[in-house]
Amino acid sequence: MSVLMVKYYLASTVALILLLHKVNGELYATTATNVTFVFPSLEAKFGPRLPMNGLRGIINTANPIDACSTIRPPPYNSSKLNWFVVIRRGGCDFSVKVYTAQQAGYAAAIVYNNGGSNEITRMEGGPDFAVVQIPSIFVGEETGFALRESFFYATGATIVLARTFPSLWTFYCLPFVMIGVICILMLLGLAISGLHMMVQKHRDRNRLRRRVDSLPTKKFKKGRDDQIYDVCAVCLEDYEDNDKLRLLPCNHAFHARCIDPWILGQDKSTCPLCKQPINKKAEQTDCECNRTEEETEPNQYAASAITNHEGAEAALGATGTSESTPLMLYNLQPELTLSDSPK
Numbered sequence: 001m002s003v004l005m006v007k008y009y010l011a012s013t014v015a016l017i018l019l020l021h022k023v024n025g026e027l028y029a030t031t032a033t034n035v036t037f038v039f040p041s042l043e044a045k046f047g048p049r050l051p052m053n054g055l056r057g058i059i060n061t062a063n064p065i066d067a068c069s070t071i072r073p074p075p076y077n078s079s080k081l082n083w084f085v086v087i088r089r090g091g092c093d094f095s096v097k098v099y100t101a102q103q104a105g106y107a108a109a110i111v112y113n114n115g116g117s118n119e120i121t122r123m124e125g126g127p128d129f130a131v132v133q134i135p136s137i138f139v140g141e142e143t144g145f146a147l148r149e150s151f152f153y154a155t156g157a158t159i160v161l162a163r164t165f166p167s168l169w170t171f172y173c174l175p176f177v178m179i180g181v182i183c184i185l186m187l188l189g190l191a192i193s194g195l196h197m198m199v200q201k202h203r204d205r206n207r208l209r210r211r212v213d214s215l216p217t218k219k220f221k222k223g224r225d226d227q228i229y230d231v232c233a234v235c236l237e238d239y240e241d242n243d244k245l246r247l248l249p250c251n252h253a254f255h256a257r258c259i260d261p262w263i264l265g266q267d268k269s270t271c272p273l274c275k276q277p278i279n280k281k282a283e284q285t286d287c288e289c290n291r292t293e294e295e296t297e298p299n300q301y302a303a304s305a306i307t308n309h310e311g312a313e314a315a316l317g318a319t320g321t322s323e324s325t326p327l328m329l330y331n332l333q334p335e336l337t338l339s340d341s342p343k
């Protein structure tokens, strides 16, 4: 084995190892003395694929070498072997080169890189790629030189062009990568749905907060209000001067600090005493958010009391009168309405 052969052997082995992670196409070159060398290669994106068990033949060098114009046909007809032509990269589209080889009568084209590059890329066709009817492969520049010099048909060497299979890296790692991607997508989906639920919960809470804030409040004054309200049914403490009372649509009153968390903490938002929902009334007063005692006219209380009179009576019938939290039936107690009027 000559020094040149050893060099090719080492070069092809190193190139093969380096490119194993992305290229698994191979070109087998067998000398007349039956020594086989393997060179990495890659099939083109255009044209037919190589047969499953490869294509066997002998090689000639293109003339002109770039095959951008008509090239000379194979030197003679071979009934046993296919003719392959070695073409240098550059000057025109890959598909033009391969089509030129096809027109000259070659069974396949081997295009090698130029400019000192041994990089192996997948050849893309130009606009006319559809006319290409023969397979073609791409090899590094050193492989091209080796084929031209040492595996030329006159040396008696034969070549087998093997199909490009997915690389080992792709074959073994792709399933793991896919599983990883699926897991990431699932986690992303869970995170998004969790975020959506959080936002929804926050919105619901804000809506409820606005409803609670829209309910009227009243500052408790001893001597004025203790005939109507005396004890908060939530904390069971007596009302003190300046306690802020929240008045529910059912006319029950509680400490604002007691009833607000109660309403916000439960889903149905009902009065803890009579179980009447606060929502309907609150929706009606949504436009009057944060209405306070000062802003609330006594007439509105009266109107509210009249509107809710029947409901309140029904509630009384259902739950019995609560001595600790009398109803605000202003229309039945005109003297209290008067005492409640702003001075």
Ligand SMILES: [Zn+2]
Residues within 6 Å of the ligand: 232, 233, 234, 235, 236, 237, 254, 255, 258, 259
């Ligand atoms: Zn309370």
Ligand SMILES: [Zn+2]
Residues within 6 Å of the ligand: 248, 250, 251, 252, 271, 272, 273, 274, 275, 276
């Ligand atoms: Zn109530």
